[in-house]
Amino acid sequence: MISYDVTEWGKPLQKAIRETPTPQGTEVLVKVKYCGVCHSDVHIRDGYFDLGGGKKFHMGERGMALPVTMGHEPYGTVIAAGPDAGDVPIGADRLVFPWVGCGECARCAAEQDNHCMAMRAIGVRLGGGYADHVLVPHPKYLVDASGIDPSFAPILACSGVTTYSAVNKLLPCDPDEWIAILGAGGLGLMAVAMLRAQGHRNIAVGDVDPAKFDAARAAGATHTFDTREPDATAKLAALPGGLWGAVDLVGASATAAIGYGALRKGGRYVVVGLFGGELPLSTVTLAQRAATVQGSYVGSLGELKEVVEIARSGKLQPIPVSTCALDEVSDVLDRLKAGTVTGRVVAKV
Numbered sequence: 001m002i003s004y005d006v007t008e009w010g011k012p013l014q015k016a017i018r019e020t021p022t023p024q025g026t027e028v029l030v031k032v033k034y035c036g037v038c039h040s041d042v043h044i045r046d047g048y049f050d051l052g053g054g055k056k057f058h059m060g061e062r063g064m065a066l067p068v069t070m071g072h073e074p075y076g077t078v079i080a081a082g083p084d085a086g087d088v089p090i091g092a093d094r095l096v097f098p099w100v101g102c103g104e105c106a107r108c109a110a111e112q113d114n115h116c117m118a119m120r121a122i123g124v125r126l127g128g129g130y131a132d133h134v135l136v137p138h139p140k141y142l143v144d145a146s147g148i149d150p151s152f153a154p155i156l157a158c159s160g161v162t163t164y165s166a167v168n169k170l171l172p173c174d175p176d177e178w179i180a181i182l183g184a185g186g187l188g189l190m191a192v193a194m195l196r197a198q199g200h201r202n203i204a205v206g207d208v209d210p211a212k213f214d215a216a217r218a219a220g221a222t223h224t225f226d227t228r229e230p231d232a233t234a235k236l237a238a239l240p241g242g243l244w245g246a247v248d249l250v251g252a253s254a255t256a257a258i259g260y261g262a263l264r265k266g267g268r269y270v271v272v273g274l275f276g277g278e279l280p281l282s283t284v285t286l287a288q289r290a291a292t293v294q295g296s297y298v299g300s301l302g303e304l305k306e307v308v309e310i311a312r313s314g315k316l317q318p319i320p321v322s323t324c325a326l327d328e329v330s331d332v333l334d335r336l337k338a339g340t341v342t343g344r345v346v347a348k349v
């Protein structure tokens, strides 16, 4: 099999050729057709996430050994299964749920792998989809996405389920309550589309780049604002009825200050983005405003299946997707790092 691997932190991906694995136990082998290229792979390739306040989360220090094949949005044909895999749809195309847990704890038993304390996500700890084959630990992680364009389906496994899980932490609510989406990149547009698909009406989108506002409005935003404006928080708080909730897809100190600071009483601030930053909280204000601050990390297998249903129903407005070749993934990561990619890129294997 062929893969493109991180062999040294911060360096371009390197092509590797090794024996195609034979699935053992409950494992399933998928021949990859497409794999989405995600911005978080920029950080993984660099070897760290910025935690804010000068602190870093180093992948190497947290037990991630090189080489690693990234790519956590694989889609392909099921071609083989281990002896304990049970009923497996050999020959069928499936989307792979990548947010796999240890398989042994209570969270995993409840199919909340994304809350497992010992996650081994495909494309992070386990070999991922920047390859022509990917090994999946169990057939339950294969999701039938038939009826959805196979070049679009991969992004549902990460940006789709991530934004769905995040906006659902603010739903159900009155569809005219104001919800702010911070960040108008690929995730931001997807979050707007997820809210729209569920009938939500009042959506404010903020970004540092007003050039992205046309795309945000096309996706269904009803208000846009420049997060660099000094009165951005006050203006957001002054929306009719106040701000019920914010989903922060950036996760910088500045966006956290706006998203949390603009909430009405009882409001919720949900942070998803891993840009890096800090949110200083007054315990008195937090209590008096009866506010909720919540993190949201990817999503569960059940949530991915719900996202696939929404996409299949046609209610989810597609965001711009372009394709690249597998040997171009490293260049695409460079472009993602430079911020010059519109929408999402999917590698065609």
Ligand SMILES: [Zn+2]
Pocket (backbone or CB within 6 Å): 038, 039, 040, 041, 072, 158, 159
């Ligand atoms: Zn991702």
Ligand SMILES: [Zn+2]
Pocket (backbone or CB within 6 Å): 101, 102, 103, 104, 105, 106, 107, 108, 113, 116, 117, 118
């Ligand atoms: Zn677990």
